[in-house]
Amino acid sequence: MQYLSVAEIAKKWGMSERSVRNYCAAGRVDGAFLTGKTWNIPENAAKPKRSNKKQDAPKTLLEVLRAEKQSHRSGGIYHKIQIDLTYNSNHMEGSRLTHDQTRYIFETNTIGITDGGVKVDDIVETVNHFCCIDEVIDLASVVLSEKLIKSLHAMLKAGTTDSRLDWFAVGDYKRVPNEVGGGETTPPEKVGEAMKTLLTAYNAKKEKTLHDIVEFHVHLERIHPFQDGNGRVGRLIMLKECLKYNIVPFIIGDDIKMFYYRGLKEWSREEGYLMDTCLSAQDTFKKCLDYFRIEYAECNNKESDFE
DSSP states (O other): OOEEOHHHHHHHHTSOHHHHHHHHHTTOSTTOEEETTEEEEETTOOOOOOOOSSOOOOOSHHHHHHHHHHHTOOSSHHHHHHHHHHHHHHHHTTOOOOHHHHHHHHHHSSOOOOSSOOOHHHHHHHHHHHHHHHHHHHTTTSOOOHHHHHHHHHHHHTTSSGGGOTTOOTTSOOSSOOEETTEEOOOHHHHHHHHHHHHHHHHTOSSOOHHHHHHHHHHHHHHOOSSSOHHHHHHHHHHHHHHHTTOOOOOOOTTTHHHHHHHHHHTTTOTHHHHHHHHHHHHHHHHHHHHTTOOOOSOOSOGGGGO
16 A cells, blocks of 8 residues: 655645645544654545535534534533543552542643642643543544554653653653563563554454454553553543544543453453443443433444353
8 A cells, every 4th residue: 555645645636735634633534644743645545525614513422522622612521531531540540639639730720739749740640641632532533553652652751750761761662571460561572563463453453342442452451561651541542442433432430440450350261340341431421421412322342242
């Protein structure tokens, strides 16, 4: 497959380069993907049809999130996901910020913390996580790649204490062996190969189910490609892929995190532990979608495998 640049496609289609970039970012050009900040577009990609001037109301969750993000709307589903996912995902990794403190930082872009001490890194990573969610929404339709995964890690850890350590590779794979849950992970020298193998197998599946996305997450966490931040990056990827394939996403809350950890550990023996936990979290998220009157597909979960 040959790929063309934005400039080449713009000339071929008879439109501005800006329009081509917008089509790519909106996921309207099949097969287009980013390398750094450069779009690679299949030479045989079809020119997207122009939409009518009168735009229909957003229908999918991804469309709603993009619309609310662009309009800076507060109090909607975008607002809720930013706060709830950031709080819960960071809290699982040891952040001492409360849900209210996380909300305050998102809503006011100030700290406003008076009770007790809070690590500066907790605040930095909270703000960074908000940016990561924006990136996931913007690039939800893009093919999952090593570059995208590394860029999320770089964004999450930017400006932290870890980023100032010589041995800590921010935005790149780990250089020092690490453990997860007391178990060994993939050695640093084998991470690159393991990630390529994992992504090749995953991307070979044309349409993804919830099971496929969760299974990818399990293998990613077992590789544990980064020195730190693997869980948060992994959960951001699950959000991205659920949005891309119009699957109801989910947030692992404090009340079910121990079931989530058990499910990750026991996946090889019993996949149902983790799938049941994710389906339960998905049911909770559906209530939010119902509240905000956002339509969703009822299932894409390979349910028969877990009955």
